[in-house]
Amino acid sequence: MIISVASGKGGTGKTTVAVNLALSLEDTELLDCDVEEPNCNIFLKKKLKNVEDVSIPVPIINEKCDFCGKCSEFCEYNALAVMKGNVLVFKELCHGCGGCKLVCPKDAITYKERKIGEVAGEDNFYQGKLNIGEAIATPIVSAVKKKIKKEKTVIIDSPPGAFCPVIEAVSGSDYCLLVTEPTPFGLNDLKIAVEVLKKIDVPYGVIINREGIGDKRVEEYCKKNNVPVLMKIPHDRKIAELYSKGIPFVLEMPEWKEKFRGLYGAIR
Numbered sequence: 001m002i003i004s005v006a007s008g009k010g011g012t013g014k015t016t017v018a019v020n021l022a023l024s025l026e027d028t029e030l031l032d033c034d035v036e037e038p039n040c041n042i043f044l045k046k047k048l049k050n051v052e053d054v055s056i057p058v059p060i061i062n063e064k065c066d067f068c069g070k071c072s073e074f075c076e077y078n079a080l081a082v083m084k085g086n087v088l089v090f091k092e093l094c095h096g097c098g099g100c101k102l103v104c105p106k107d108a109i110t111y112k113e114r115k116i117g118e119v120a121g122e123d124n125f126y127q128g129k130l131n132i133g134e135a136i137a138t139p140i141v142s143a144v145k146k147k148i149k150k151e152k153t154v155i156i157d158s159p160p161g162a163f164c165p166v167i168e169a170v171s172g173s174d175y176c177l178l179v180t181e182p183t184p185f186g187l188n189d190l191k192i193a194v195e196v197l198k199k200i201d202v203p204y205g206v207i208i209n210r211e212g213i214g215d216k217r218v219e220e221y222c223k224k225n226n227v228p229v230l231m232k233i234p235h236d237r238k239i240a241e242l243y244s245k246g247i248p249f250v251l252e253m254p255e256w257k258e259k260f261r262g263l264y265g266a267i268r
């Protein structure tokens with residue numbers, strides 16, 4: 001079973017839920033796909049081995065080019081600009097789709113691999129990391145997901161938000177846990193995340209983190225829209241202190257292991 005943990009808004013406790021859920025269940029594999037800021041290992045403190053580069057192919061224009069402009073017209077990402085006697089390649093914008101080569105009538109395009117990040121980990125934990133300054137996170141998420149071991153219960157810590165890397169992380173999951181906080185900002189971004197999950201047809205439920213701050217509008221929204229609220233994690237000083245020390249709270253508060261197992265049972 002693959003369970004992804006997502007949140008419309010950053011900072012809602014998504015990583016906390018992913019790590020504590022993984023530590024509460026037997027035979028899990030945790031994949032940190034929040035590749036711009038992978039934080040799971042702050043809590044797990046594993047020495048990461050098996051580092052693999054992740055690269056994408058970017059175009060190189062050769063002397064056969066007659067500057068017709070077809071490649072730049074084709075490129076959705078504005079990674080190519082054809083000028084008189086020159087083709088500029090903005091490599092940071094290139095998604096490595098390979099389309100420009102297909103449309104080039106002069107066979108003037110070859111590709112060179114460009115490293116944008118890496119995947120590291122072992123056995124039951126892997127994380128992806130996008131290099132600083134890079135904008136294209138989706139290939140790193142895909143590379144982390146190649147580590148999925150289908151015989152395990154896989155927990156995926158998705159990036160926050162509702163953009164391409166999130167869709168890549170969550171797609172193919174059997175269930176998605178949406179972690180939110182009971183504030184107007186949390187509600188606004190939860191609504192966006194719900195719309196995304198409806199589109200990609202992944203079943204979902206909500207975890208309200210820091211219950212006690214804010215108001216009841218998230219719960220009212222969930223009730224009105226038949227979105228199950230599967231767990232509420234209180235705004236609790238002990239949980240916050242453990243978080244600040246990088247300690248998963250299920251390790252010091254074992255009653256929460258039972259609650260996470262109950263959550264897993266409810267999902268199943």
Ligand code: SF4
Pocket residue numbers: 061064065066067068069070071072082087103104105106107108109
């Ligand atoms: S499509 Fe090919 S020939 Fe035309 S500008 Fe691009 S690289 Fe040059």
Ligand code: SF4
Pocket residue numbers: 057058059074075076077078079080093094095096097098099100101
């Ligand atoms: S490989 Fe795709 S994204 Fe990159 S420049 Fe060519 S068309 Fe654009």
